[in-house]
Amino acid sequence: MVFFNVLGWFVFLGALLVFHDARPEFVSGLQEFWGIEGRQQWSKTLTMYLVALLSLCLMISITVLIMKSRRNRREKDHFGISGQVLMITAVSSLIILYFEYTAPLN
Numbered sequence: 001m002v003f004f005n006v007l008g009w010f011v012f013l014g015a016l017l018v019f020h021d022a023r024p025e026f027v028s029g030l031q032e033f034w035g036i037e038g039r040q041q042w043s044k045t046l047t048m049y050l051v052a053l054l055s056l057c058l059m060i061s062i063t064v065l066i067m068k069s070r071r072n073r074r075e076k077d078h079f080g081i082s083g084q085v086l087m088i089t090a091v092s093s094l095i096i097l098y099f100e101y102t103a104p105l106n
Contacts, residue, residue: 008060008086015053022046042101054090061087
């Protein structure tokens, strides 16, 4: 069970790395002055990878929560919070990504 938990967090770390490259680039005033252009929209290919990684995180965290619920039978068994935090983070990231990616450009 610990293996799946750690695997989920490593997949989430990979999703953070993909997010860094998938998001629009920040164009500073100096770059604009010199005429250096930056990407103003999300990278479609990397966004698909990001959604896949976050979905995998969600599936792993749900699997961990189901395994823990079936394994913990006594009152003093610790349920742990890591799987819940991973699930909430993955779901909120997917929701924010959906609204950010589908937002019209101004």
